Amino acid sequence: MSKISEIEAYILGREITSAQWASLMVLVKVTTSDGKVGWGETVSALRAEAVINFVKKINKVLKGSDVFNVEKNRLEWYKHDFNLTISLESTTALSAVDIASWDIIGKELGAPLYKLLGGKTRDKILVYANGWYQNCVTPEDFAEKAKEVIKKGYKALKFDPFGSNFTYITKRGLDLAEKRVRAVREAVGDDVDILIEHHGRFNVDSAIAIAKRLEKYNPLFMEEPVHPEDIEGLKKYRLNTGLKIALGERIINKNQALYFMKEGLVDYLQIDLYRIGGVTESKKVVSIAEAFDVLMAFHNAQGPILNAVTLHMDAYIPNFLIQESFYDWFPQWKKDLIYDGTPIENGYAIIPEKPGIGIDVNEKMIDELKVKGEEYFNPEEPVWVVKGTWKD
Ligand SMILES: O=C(O)[C@H](O)[C@@H](O)[C@H](O)[C@H](O)CO
């Protein structure tokens, strides 16, 4: 039996790049009694230290457990934690341990993760670019950077054109957002999909005004148009607009996901393996989504291990729309950490084929990348924006 002998977690980072949250990652290492190692990764947005503490608690609960028993191990933590399904810190810590466990399981069985999940429904993964618009302020800035994205072969790109507008969008803010979107649409042409990111920061009347102004540019979807807890607003948005709604990156349990689908409030579900419980829980949500004809567009905005494991989910699921990718805009150390193991080719990601998650971690880099002290914080710009875009 492959018993879990040690679960470790480190905050890794170097310089602040495309955004603060993208400049850190929490790396989780699971080691078994027979020396097998699995890698997981989880959230860092202002919670890195808290998540590390939860991983230490999970280590206490799961040490000695069989790494293959992913359901039992989850239930064991659920039994002890009492708040697993309502605590982001707890669910992200467990998610990383779950991802690392599946990495070991694949290595033990000599199979890439997608083969354990359901094989290949697609041979490569259509991706959309994010992170490409760092420091873009004017419409010309956005157009110029968008052209570079298309030159790399991407067929879709996402961006947040709303600057520092929050809750209520001003007329000036709406005019400038439209100019930015129009500039991108003109730069990329009609055959490339543009996806609008709101970062869940508007009241519903602003979100509806935005939809009415931007629908002529035919966005593939409108992501998190209203504040994430504003269910009544989302219902009103659904009644007043015809655009597709994408959401889910903040969902931390399958019951929340079910609610949005049961109420018809989501077209494209963006759960993230690092928030909802890793591979084990994501598999369940994918099946619920399939039953509601909801397509998957996994959120994937952290680091290279999370990116790789998400590609295995994309490989097998029947209800796939498109995959988010920051890969080409990762700080170099994130690519070097996995020997640049999951490159994007002409707008598609290649599915890793080696056993487990299918990437190798450059362990020699870990010590040098360990962040000492407090996470970086910039009071001028929220942690979740692409750096240098909280401007009008
Ligand atoms: O859709 C996305 O990729 C996310 O909204 C990112 O833009 C966030 O900034 C990040 O997830 C914060 O942790």
Ligand SMILES: [Mg+2]
């Ligand atoms: Mg988002």
